[in-house]
Amino acid sequence: MLPFSRVTVIGLGLIGSSVARAIRASLPTVRVTGHDADPAVRARSRDLGFAHDITDQAGTAVLDADLVLLCVPVGAIGAAAADIAADLPADAIVSDVGGSKVSVAAALRAALPHAIIVPGHPVAGTENSGPDAGFATLFAGRWCILTPDADTPPVATARVRAFWESLGAQVEEMTAHHHDLVLAVTSHVPHLIAYSIVGTASDLEQVTESEVIKYSAGGFRDFTRIAASDPTMWRDVFLNNREAVLEILQRLTEDVTMLQRAIRWGDGDTLFDLFSRTRAIRRGILEQGQDDPRADFGRAH
Numbered sequence: 001m002l003p004f005s006r007v008t009v010i011g012l013g014l015i016g017s018s019v020a021r022a023i024r025a026s027l028p029t030v031r032v033t034g035h036d037a038d039p040a041v042r043a044r045s046r047d048l049g050f051a052h053d054i055t056d057q058a059g060t061a062v063l064d065a066d067l068v069l070l071c072v073p074v075g076a077i078g079a080a081a082a083d084i085a086a087d088l089p090a091d092a093i094v095s096d097v098g099g100s101k102v103s104v105a106a107a108l109r110a111a112l113p114h115a116i117i118v119p120g121h122p123v124a125g126t127e128n129s130g131p132d133a134g135f136a137t138l139f140a141g142r143w144c145i146l147t148p149d150a151d152t153p154p155v156a157t158a159r160v161r162a163f164w165e166s167l168g169a170q171v172e173e174m175t176a177h178h179h180d181l182v183l184a185v186t187s188h189v190p191h192l193i194a195y196s197i198v199g200t201a202s203d204l205e206q207v208t209e210s211e212v213i214k215y216s217a218g219g220f221r222d223f224t225r226i227a228a229s230d231p232t233m234w235r236d237v238f239l240n241n242r243e244a245v246l247e248i249l250q251r252l253t254e255d256v257t258m259l260q261r262a263i264r265w266g267d268g269d270t271l272f273d274l275f276s277r278t279r280a281i282r283r284g285i286l287e288q289g290q291d292d293p294r295a296d297f298g299r300a301h
């Protein structure tokens, strides 16, 4: 049995349009309705045709929904939830895809005090944004983390789990607090490092911009891909996961200082030991078959 038959997606950028496309591909009998606050995104989404209907008002989009998925930047989730509050059916489940979870859960609960809420985060994305960037296979073989709390009925969590599984994702449940700490290490601080190193390179007076472009075929090129990620989305993630990001940054600063000392004092063993450990981690990821699915980008639309 299908977990939902009428899904509304609010926010039709990379993630929202990918969810809509994935539903159309994997759950063809499910009706998909979309809404975006930006009229240009609504017009483009209608041209792309990944939803059965795109409404101009958020409230109209949710009138008969049984699942509403908020796919907007985490700083906008409270406003997007408030926009649907008056029209949300009492038995509809509200979920989201935000990259941080503690503040998102609080914003959802404040805007929708009586709704059934199952916060979520598909750990899958790219550096691109907007409705043209989405693709149906984005979630296949990737993790989706759900962070239900004491107010979340287990049956609602089970339905949202079944929904993501039907799009090809593997689902894990954890607390919002634990999610934010884990993602600070695996996603948020790595993005901050990429933004920072690309910014530093472009500021260096001794290195011209043309040299940065010319010699960026190596490791730096990988950083530039991450540093091209959406500025609004990532500003919101850092402002909304402040505590966990600052905690991990403190640890990182101490570890970088240790490496600085090893380089200064010619301590090759310390460098070699760390690099051997990190190489083993990368090889472990490859052995688990969790390599980067971006190799399929462009072919997967």
Ligand SMILES: NC(=O)c1ccc[n+]([C@@H]2O[C@H](COP(=O)([O-])OP(=O)(O)OC[C@H]3O[C@@H](n4cnc5c(N)ncnc54)[C@H](O)[C@@H]3O)[C@@H](O)[C@H]2O)c1
Pocket: 010, 011, 012, 013, 014, 015, 016, 035, 036, 037, 038, 041, 071, 072, 073, 074, 076, 079, 080, 097, 098, 099, 100, 121, 122, 123, 124, 125, 126, 127, 128, 129, 130, 131, 230, 233, 237
């Ligand atoms: N990009 C990724 O790699 C990735 C991965 C997983 C989760 N996420 C999360 O997904 C969410 C969306 O990210 P994205 O990459 O799709 O961004 P995006 O910029 O591609 O799309 C966001 C869309 O939300 C719309 N929007 C903003 N405020 C709105 C509002 N109040 N009401 C309705 N629409 C509104 C924007 O107009 C835009 O079209 C974010 O919370 C992000 O943390 C992103």
Ligand SMILES: O=C(O)C(=O)C[C@]1(C(=O)O)C=C[C@@H](O)C=C1
Pocket: 098, 099, 122, 123, 124, 125, 126, 127, 186, 187, 188, 226, 229
């Ligand atoms: O691969 C990328 O480009 C991503 O940034 C994807 C990524 C990640 O860091 O893994 C980014 C943010 C998310 O909330 C989830 C996934």
